[in-house]
Amino acid sequence: MITDKDINKLADLARLGLSDVEKQKLQKDVGSILAYVDQIKSAPVEIDTKGRVGSVKNVMREDEVLNETGSNTEALLSEAPKREGQYLKVKKILGSSDSFEI
Amino acid sequence: MKNIDLKNLTVKKAHDAMIKGEFSASDLAEAYLEQIKKVDPEIHAYLEVYGDVKEQAKKADEKIKAGKATLLTGIPIAVKDNILIKGRIASSASKILEGYKATYDATAISKLKEEGVVFLGRVNMDEFAMGGSTENSAYGVTKNPHDTLRVSGGSSGGSAAAVAMNGALVSLGSDTGGSVRQPASLCGIVGLKPTYGSISRHGLMAMGSSLDQIGPLGKTVTDVEILFNAIKGKDSKDSTSISDKTYLPKKISGKPVIGVPREFLKGPGINPEVLKNFNEALEKFEKLGFKVVDVKLPNISYSLPVYYIVMPAEVSSNMSRFDGVKYGLLKEGKDLMGDYLKSRAEGFGSEVRRRIILGTYVLSAGYYDAYYNRAIALRRLITEDFIKAFNDVDVILTPTAPSPAFKIGEKITDPLQLYLEDIFTVTANLTGMPAISLPSGFTSDSPALPLGIQMTARHGEEELLFNIGKTFLNEL
Numbered sequence: 307m308i309t310d311k312d313i314n315k316l317a318d319l320a321r322l323g324l325s326d327v328e329k330q331k332l333q334k335d336v337g338s339i340l341a342y343v344d345q346i347k348s349a350p351v352e353i354d355t356k357g358r359v360g361s362v363k364n365v366m367r368e369d370e371v372l373n374e375t376g377s378n379t380e381a382l383l384s385e386a387p388k389r390e391g392q393y394l395k396v397k398k399i400l401g402s403s404d405s406f407e408i
Numbered sequence: 409m410k411n412i413d414l415k416n417l418t419v420k421k422a423h424d425a426m427i428k429g430e431f432s433a434s435d436l437a438e439a440y441l442e443q444i445k446k447v448d449p450e451i452h453a454y455l456e457v458y459g460d461v462k463e464q465a466k467k468a469d470e471k472i473k474a475g476k477a478t479l480l481t482g483i484p485i486a487v488k489d490n491i492l493i494k495g496r497i498a499s500s501a502s503k504i505l506e507g508y509k510a511t512y513d514a515t516a517i518s519k520l521k522e523e524g525v526v527f528l529g530r531v532n533m534d535e536f537a538m539g540g541s542t543e544n545s546a547y548g549v550t551k552n553p554h555d556t557l558r559v560s561g562g563s564s565g566g567s568a569a570a571v572a573m574n575g576a577l578v579s580l581g582s583d584t585g586g587s588v589r590q591p592a593s594l595c596g597i598v599g600l601k602p603t604y605g606s607i608s609r610h611g612l613m614a615m616g617s618s619l620d621q622i623g624p625l626g627k628t629v630t631d632v633e634i635l636f637n638a639i640k641g642k643d644s645k646d647s648t649s650i651s652d653k654t655y656l657p658k659k660i661s662g663k664p665v666i667g668v669p670r671e672f673l674k675g676p677g678i679n680p681e682v683l684k685n686f687n688e689a690l691e692k693f694e695k696l697g698f699k700v701v702d703v704k705l706p707n708i709s710y711s712l713p714v715y716y717i718v719m720p721a722e723v724s725s726n727m728s729r730f731d732g733v734k735y736g737l738l739k740e741g742k743d744l745m746g747d748y749l750k751s752r753a754e755g756f757g758s759e760v761r762r763r764i765i766l767g768t769y770v771l772s773a774g775y776y777d778a779y780y781n782r783a784i785a786l787r788r789l790i791t792e793d794f795i796k797a798f799n800d801v802d803v804i805l806t807p808t809a810p811s812p813a814f815k816i817g818e819k820i821t822d823p824l825q826l827y828l829e830d831i832f833t834v835t836a837n838l839t840g841m842p843a844i845s846l847p848s849g850f851t852s853d854s855p856a857l858p859l860g861i862q863m864t865a866r867h868g869e870e871e872l873l874f875n876i877g878k879t880f881l882n883e884l
Contacts, residue, residue, distance in 0.1 A: 308769070312769070313765070316765050316768045316769055316772070317765065319768050319772070320724060320728075320752075320764045320765060320768045321728075321731075321745075321748040321749055321752050322749065322752050322753050322756070322761055322764065322765070323741070323746075323749030323750050323752070323753040324753055324761070328758075328761070331758075332761070332762060332765055335762055335823050336762065336765055336766050336769065338823075338824055339716060339762075339766060339823065339824055339827070340766075340769070342713060342716070342824055342827075343713040343714075343716050343717050343779070343783075344713075345710070345713050346710055346713050346714060346717070346779075346782055346783060346786055347778065347782070349707065349710050349782070349786050349789075351707075351782065351785045351786050351789050352785065353777060353781045353782055353785050365647035365648075367644065367647075378511060378512070381511040382511055385508060385509065385511065385734070385735040385736075386733070386734060386735060387732060387733070387735075387736070387737070387738035388733075388738065394733055394734065396733055396744050396747070397743050397744040397746075397747060398743075398744075399744055
C-alpha cells in the first residue's frame with residue numbers, strides 16, 4: 307500500500323508540486339494500479355540483472371559536429387521561456403534553500 | 409470547386425486522377441479543407457488546420473506538371489500533434505507545450521516533404537500520447553465520426569477520426585501500447601504499428617522510448633502500405649532504427665498459417681459482439697483458404713501488467729525534460745526548485761502526472777527489483793513465447809480492442825478500466841513485432857459501431873501483414 311509519506315516523497319523526486327487533494331487521489335489511483343500489476347510477482351521468471359534487454363547493443367558513431375555552428379541557436383533559444391542574450395536564464399541556485407515548498 | 413468523391417478515394421486513385429489532370433492537388437486540398445470546415449466543428453479531430461495548405465498544394469501541382477510526381481505527391485495528410493514539423497506548432501495536446509514551435513523536422517516528415525505531400529494540419533491526441541480515448545487532451549475530446557456520443561479511441565484519436573470523417577486521405581499517428589491500432593479499430597479504418605525501429609523516432613516526442621513507433625493510418629491496407637514504405641528506413645539520427653536487412657523474412661510455402669491464442673480470448677471483459685465478430689473473421693479467413701490453428705502463448709496474460717510497469721518507468725524519465733527552462737510553460741515559484749514544481753504541476757494533466765508518479769515508484773530504490781527488473785525479465789519471456797509460436801504459424805490474430813467505441817466519460821474516472829483497453833495491443837510493443845488493425849465489421853448498435861481485428865507477425869514482416877490484409881479486405 308502507498309502511504310501519504312510515499313506520495314510526498316515521489317512528488318518531490320518527480321518535481322511535481324501537488325495539492326493535498328491531488329495527492330489523495332493519486333494515492334488511491336496508484337494504489338489500485340499497483341495492486342493490478344502486482345500479479346507479475348507470481349510470474350515464473352528469474353530476474354537476471356546481469357543479462358541484457360532483448361537485442362539491445364551499442365551503436366557507435368564518430369563524435370563530430372554535423373550542423374554548422376550556430377545554425378540552430380536562435381530557433382532553439384527563442385523557445386526558452388526566459389533568456390538573456392545567448393543564455394537560458396534561471397533563478398539563482400547557490401545559496402537558495404533546499405526546501406521543496408513552493 | 410471540383411466534386412471529388414472523398415469517401416471512396418484512395419492514394420492510388422488520387423494519384424492517377426492528378427496525373428491524368430482529372431483534378432489537381434489544389435482541387436483535392438480544397439475539397440478536404442471544405443470537408444474539414446463542414447464536419448470538424450462537431451468531431452474536433454484537428455487542433456490546427458495549417459494556413460498554407462493551398463500554397464503546399466500549388467507546389468505539389470508544379471511537381472506533378474514537371475513530371476516529378478511520386479505516389480504521395482499532392483496527397484493530403486494529417487499529422488499527430490507529437491510529430492515535429494519545423495516552424496509549426498507541436499504541443500502533444502499538452503498545456504506544458506502550448507504554442508511550442510518545432511525547431512526541426514522529424515525524419516518521417518522530411519521524407520514526406522521530399523514526396524511533396526500536403527500537410528493539412530495537426531490532429532488531436534491524449535496528452536503526450538497517454539490514454540486510449542483523447543479524453544486526456546488538454547484541448548478537448550475528439551468524437552467518433554460513427555457516433556459522436558462516443559470516443560474516437562486513442563491516443564491517436566485525431567489521426568483516426570480525421571481519416572474516418574474524410575477530413576484527410578491518410579494520417580500519421582504514434583503507437584506505444586496500441587495508440588494507432590485501437591483508434592483505427594474504433595473508427596473503422598486501417599492502422600499499422602510497424603516493427604520497432606523500422607520508422608525513425610527522430611522528431612517523435614518520446615513517451616516510452618523502447619516501445620514508441622510512428623504508424624500510418626488510412627482507409628485501405630494499400631494506402632497504409634504506401635505511406636509506410638515512404639517513411640521507413642535506417643536513420644543516423646535514431647540509433648535504434650533498422651534497415652530492410654535487419655530481419656530477413658521467412659520463406660512461406662503455400663498459404664500463411666493463422667494462429668489464435670484461444671485461451672487468452674476467454675478472459676473476462678471482452679465484449680460478446682467483439683468475440684462474435686472475431687469468430688466471423690476467422691471463418692472468412694478459412695473460406696479464403698487460410699489454415700487457422702490454436703497457438704499457445706503461456707505468459708501473454710502478464711503483458712498488460714508488464715506494460716504498465718515498463719511504460720510509466722520510461723515516461724517518468726522522458727517527462728523530466730519539461731522543466732520550464734529550455735522550452736514550454738514556465739510558472740514561477742520562489743526559487744528554481746519552485747519553478748520546477750509549479751511549472752510541471754500546472755503544465756501536465758492528471759494522467760501524465762499519474763504515470764510520472766507510478767514510474768518514479770517502480771524505479772525507486774527498494775522497489776526496482778520487484779517491479780522494473782521483474783517486468784523486463786518477463787518482457788523477454790513474452791517475446792520468446794512469440795518467437796517460438798512463430799515456428800508453427802505465420803501471423804497471430806486477436807481482436808484489436810476488447811470493446812467497440814465507448815461513451816465519452818464512461819471510463820475516464822477509473823484509470824485501470826481504461827488501461828484494460830490495451831490488453832490485446834501492448835504485446836506488439838513489448839516484443840517489437842509489427843501489428844496491423846483491420847476493419848472487420850460493425851456491431852448491431854444503432855448507430856452501428858466499427859470493430860477491428862489485429863494481426864501480428866514476426867519482426868520485419870510488414871509485407872506479409874499487408875498481403876493478408878489486402879486479401880481479407882478484398883483489395884487484390
